[in-house]
Amino acid sequence: MNLKQLSQLLGLSQTTVSRALNGYPEVNEATRERVLQAVKETGYRPNKAAQRLATGKAGSIGLVMPTAPGHQSDVHFGEFLAGLGEEAVRHDFHFVIMPADPDDEVAALRRLAISGNVDALFVAYMRGHDPRLAMLKSLSMPYVVHGRSFGSEPDYPYLDIDNEGAFYDATRLLLQLGHTRFALMNGPMHLDFAIRRKNGVISALAERGLTLEEGCMSHALMTDEQGLLAMEHFLQLPERPTAILCSSTVLALGAIRAVNQAGLRLGEDISLIAHDDVLPLLKPESFSVPLTTTRSSLRAAGVRIAQRLIGTVKQAGPFPDQELWKTELIVRASTGPAPRP
Amino acid sequence: MNLKQLSQLLGLSQTTVSRALNGYPEVNEATRERVLQAVKETGYRPNKAAQRLATGKAGSIGLVMPTAPGHQSDVHFGEFLAGLGEEAVRHDFHFVIMPADPDDEVAALRRLAISGNVDALFVAYMRGHDPRLAMLKSLSMPYVVHGRSFGSEPDYPYLDIDNEGAFYDATRLLLQLGHTRFALMNGPMHLDFAIRRKNGVISALAERGLTLEEGCMSHALMTDEQGLLAMEHFLQLPERPTAILCSSTVLALGAIRAVNQAGLRLGEDISLIAHDDVLPLLKPESFSVPLTTTRSSLRAAGVRIAQRLIGTVKQAGPFPDQELWKTELIVRASTGPAPRP
DNA sequence: TACATAATTGAAAGCGCTTTGGATGTCGCT
DNA sequence: AGCGACATCCAAAGCGCTTTCAATTATGTA
Numbered sequence: 001m002n003l004k005q006l007s008q009l010l011g012l013s014q015t016t017v018s019r020a021l022n023g024y025p026e027v028n029e030a031t032r033e034r035v036l037q038a039v040k041e042t043g044y045r046p047n048k049a050a051q052r053l054a055t056g057k058a059g060s061i062g063l064v065m066p067t068a069p070g071h072q073s074d075v076h077f078g079e080f081l082a083g084l085g086e087e088a089v090r091h092d093f094h095f096v097i098m099p100a101d102p103d104d105e106v107a108a109l110r111r112l113a114i115s116g117n118v119d120a121l122f123v124a125y126m127r128g129h130d131p132r133l134a135m136l137k138s139l140s141m142p143y144v145v146h147g148r149s150f151g152s153e154p155d156y157p158y159l160d161i162d163n164e165g166a167f168y169d170a171t172r173l174l175l176q177l178g179h180t181r182f183a184l185m186n187g188p189m190h191l192d193f194a195i196r197r198k199n200g201v202i203s204a205l206a207e208r209g210l211t212l213e214e215g216c217m218s219h220a221l222m223t224d225e226q227g228l229l230a231m232e233h234f235l236q237l238p239e240r241p242t243a244i245l246c247s248s249t250v251l252a253l254g255a256i257r258a259v260n261q262a263g264l265r266l267g268e269d270i271s272l273i274a275h276d277d278v279l280p281l282l283k284p285e286s287f288s289v290p291l292t293t294t295r296s297s298l299r300a301a302g303v304r305i306a307q308r309l310i311g312t313v314k315q316a317g318p319f320p321d322q323e324l325w326k327t328e329l330i331v332r333a334s335t336g337p338a339p340r341p
Numbered sequence: 342m343n344l345k346q347l348s349q350l351l352g353l354s355q356t357t358v359s360r361a362l363n364g365y366p367e368v369n370e371a372t373r374e375r376v377l378q379a380v381k382e383t384g385y386r387p388n389k390a391a392q393r394l395a396t397g398k399a400g401s402i403g404l405v406m407p408t409a410p411g412h413q414s415d416v417h418f419g420e421f422l423a424g425l426g427e428e429a430v431r432h433d434f435h436f437v438i439m440p441a442d443p444d445d446e447v448a449a450l451r452r453l454a455i456s457g458n459v460d461a462l463f464v465a466y467m468r469g470h471d472p473r474l475a476m477l478k479s480l481s482m483p484y485v486v487h488g489r490s491f492g493s494e495p496d497y498p499y500l501d502i503d504n505e506g507a508f509y510d511a512t513r514l515l516l517q518l519g520h521t522r523f524a525l526m527n528g529p530m531h532l533d534f535a536i537r538r539k540n541g542v543i544s545a546l547a548e549r550g551l552t553l554e555e556g557c558m559s560h561a562l563m564t565d566e567q568g569l570l571a572m573e574h575f576l577q578l579p580e581r582p583t584a585i586l587c588s589s590t591v592l593a594l595g596a597i598r599a600v601n602q603a604g605l606r607l608g609e610d611i612s613l614i615a616h617d618d619v620l621p622l623l624k625p626e627s628f629s630v631p632l633t634t635t636r637s638s639l640r641a642a643g644v645r646i647a648q649r650l651i652g653t654v655k656q657a658g659p660f661p662d663q664e665l666w667k668t669e670l671i672v673r674a675s676t677g678p679a680p681r682p
Numbered sequence: 683t684a685c686a687t688a689a690t691t692g693a694a695a696g697c698g699c700t701t702t703g704g705a706t707g708t709c710g711c712t
Numbered sequence: 713a714g715c716g717a718c719a720t721c722c723a724a725a726g727c728g729c730t731t732t733c734a735a736t737t738a739t740g741t742a
Contacts, residue, residue, distance in 0.1 A: 016720080372691090
């Protein structure tokens with residue numbers, strides 16, 4: 001069933017039917033009713049590809065999903081997607097997901113944009129000096145970046161959380177508890193959030209004249225295994241750190257396993273603060289020792305970004321170009337006073 | 342840059358350029374080279390919407406993502422998507438993801454199909470007597486179902502794992518270890534895999550004249566919290582079960598927390614076998630007591646389904662219509678002989 | 683040399699929709 | 713009766729691509 005057939009069925013022109021469906025005012029209410037009724041009966045749905053071709057809009061937002069045979073799927077990605085989806089479903093938008101090798105992201109993004117299949121782009125996993133920004137700017141297609149790109153002029157639309165502030169505050173808390181030996185368990189070094197979190201830690205330490213030793217920093221994929229390995233390494237250090245900052249509850253999962261295996265007590269021998277993206281699978285309050293965290297919901301960020309993206313496509317009012325969300329510092333049992341030497 | 346401009350630039354007709362790009366034989370090799378060269382220089386990419394409109398194909402597979410404000414994102418979904426993506430990227434396919442309220446899945450699937458935006462459909466979260474099957478059959482669009490639908494004639498293309506066999510085998514192992522009091526921690530009752538797994542347990546027990554009490558069965562969302570709750574319930578039973586079968590390592594996570602909190606020892610007081618979808622986040626061998634599991638990689642299933650779907654769209658050879666994968670039973674430390682009463 | 687055949691290329695139709703630029707009919711007023 | 717202002721509706725152009733059908737040129741054969 002297509003427009004032509006439907007309009008013939010109704011004895012109307014395609015023009016009128018199209019207008020009736022798209023809410024144009026210049027169509028008699030009675031005819032509009034008839035059309036809507038016929039649509040219900042026939043189950044007619046406009047062909048999106050044709051709509052897109054005719055209007056240039058198709059109600060879809062595009063994103064690149066990094067993937068490769070060895071590439072681990074990322075819980076954070078799924079959670080974010082759920083947020084995007086939650087908002088998209090309200091506006092009858094859908095996603096076009098282009099899977100791409102992580103090394104090929106710039107090109108993949110470009111293909112996606114030029115394909116004429118999407119109205120707007122969403123970009124995540126931002127890096128320092130991210131090469132995708134220049135490309136995006138040249139594209140004349142709306143986009144929103146999740147995160148920022150350290151070292152690039154912040155003149156692009158983004159939504160980010162205050163990573164530096166979060167880790168600064170967390171570090172201060174641990175300092176107040178008397179800790180002096182710190183370690184940072186971070187995400188991959190090239191990622192923007194990792195850079196900023198590190199800076200937050202360093203600047204809080206600097207205020208007390210402390211520094212973060214090279215050996216007390218790990219940069220790795222945010223999996224529980226990496227957390228385990230990193231923590232094992234920290235625990236073997238001659239000057240064992242007592243305060244651990246951790247970029248994800250996933251990392252914390254492994255880290256805590258290492259702490260337990262070493263016979264140490266979390267919140268007493270070792271204090272740990274992790275960043276909590278509010279993953280449904282990993283609730284900090286459900287850990288055997290509930291985790292002190294800096295919290296910001298990844299899913300909420302997804303919802304918000306979808307709002308901005310869809311709003312822009314639909315030309316629904318202006319949106320702030322840049323948003324920086326504060327995180328919450330939630331104190332639970334994994335932090336305690338520094339142990340006496 | 343579109344075809345028309347490109348062809349004018351080259352002094353050729355759109356026809357010839359189009360043919361050159363799509364590998365038709367009736368075009369001079371020299372001209373083809375020229376065209377390809379121009380494409381490289383100009384960065385021309387065909388408009389997918391137009392291609393789709395003209396050919397009816399657009400290199401995309403569609404799927405519905407269940408989502409809603411309260412709806413938890415599902416790790417399993419993300420992992421599966423990674424598998425689909427891994428294969429799709431090899432064929433320059435992409436996904437069209439339509440987010441939809443879980444209650445609205447049939448309609449959403451229908452919309453997606455008629456939208457003319459996708460070449461094939463993928464369907465998951467199968468239920469008993471799933472209403473989507475009839476709809477899919479009426480659609481004349483290729484599709485593959487992940488899982489099966491208990492109670493429906495199995496005359497549709499699917500890829501499933503042998504859930505019944507897996508849980509039958511797991512139960513037998515526990516029986517051989519001397520266990521007599523069983524409990525099953527299952528996924529939502531309406532889902533097909535839950536039905537089959539339950540049947541597997543029941544039939545293995547029946548061979549020994551045992552039954553599964555109503556109170557020894559839980560059907561819930563597969564989150565760690567639900568696992569915790571279910572296990573707490575089991576542990577309070579007057580005839581406490583000693584053998585637990587668990588539909589997911591996520592559930593097991595919570596269940597084990599409950600076991601620990603009750604001061605019981607896993608693998609001694611309580612034996613537990615979980616089904617392992619090979620989630621990168623939750624490795625059974627990394628649990629403090631490594632988990633005995635029935636294993637089948639969700640991601641591998643994603644890859645295979647993408648293969649079949651894309652292969653069918655590309656008319657690349659016939660594929661088996663129905664595949665049933667065996668699971669592996671991997672014995673680790675969470676199972677042991679039944680404790681003496 | 684003349685003619686069939688193969689190798690290349692193009693013009694134009696069409697995919698299903700939106701939208702511009704009329705056309706037609708109605709109504710209220712002078 | 714005559715005229716502008718609305719309210720409705722429609723024909724046809726176009727979005728960017730593929731593909732059928734036909735035209736043109738090059739090649740080989742008798």
